[in-house]
């Protein structure tokens with residue numbers, strides 16, 4: 001596995017396992033067990049996925065050394081004040097039976113009345129859980145350039161270390177990608193396979209044949225080449241392995257540019 005380093009020195013694996021919509025109850029435990037077997041050690045979770053309890057059980061059953069895992073969770077939208085953030089983080093840790101998260105992210109920026117101030121107050125909560133040692137890194141999801149500029153305006157103690165956004169072939173996020181890179185914010189891609197819909201694209205099929213890979217592998221590799229950490233999810237063991245098996249080749253500059261223009 002390859003890693004990316006956050007500006008505070010923490011290493012994150014470049015591939016994580018997405019846990020949204022991976023089934024209900026006991027099915028979740030089975031999927032996570034298969035993900036362990038396939039080699040995943042980074043799990044991207046969220047309060048809103050409603051499966052923390054079952055993922056916690058799978059983690060406990062696995063007996064995998066905690067230090068070899070990278071566990072990321074997300075704060076849901078209704079937690080807006082500093083105190084709300086701290087108690088939500090503690091609640092998620094308890095549900096998963098953990099002492100700390102490797103990263104904790106705001107799931108969506110707040111939109112509504114007094115938005116700048118509310119997003120600032122929430123971020124103070126994120127800084128508090130980081131300073132308390134409940135999490136090893138803090139970041140956001142779905143933030144735009146103006147959301148980051150807002151935090152800068154308030155002179156926050158730490159800027160977000162991560163921004164998780166939707167990214168896959170067919171989405172153009174160049175301005176935001178450049179901004180994050182210039183501000184030491186590591187990018188993560190949610191839905192790196194475009195919800196499975198882009199896998200039938202004829203141009204991608206042609207490129208995949210050329211490299212003797214599947215279209216999914218080409219999409220994931222493209223995301224990596226664009227500097228993203230990827231979070232593919234699959235409930236199928238064969239596809240779980242396929243999605244990890246992407247580190248032994250590179251896409252040519254010409255093919256990356258072809259995919260850029262899809």
Ligand code: A2P
Pocket residue numbers: 018190191192193194195196199214216217231232233234235236239240242243
């Ligand atoms: P499945 O669980 O049956 O494998 P995204 O992460 O972009 O939202 O896409 C997730 C969808 O892509 C899921 O429906 C998943 O279905 C499917 N998927 C994941 N990996 C692969 C793969 N290697 N090949 C084809 N489909 C995949």
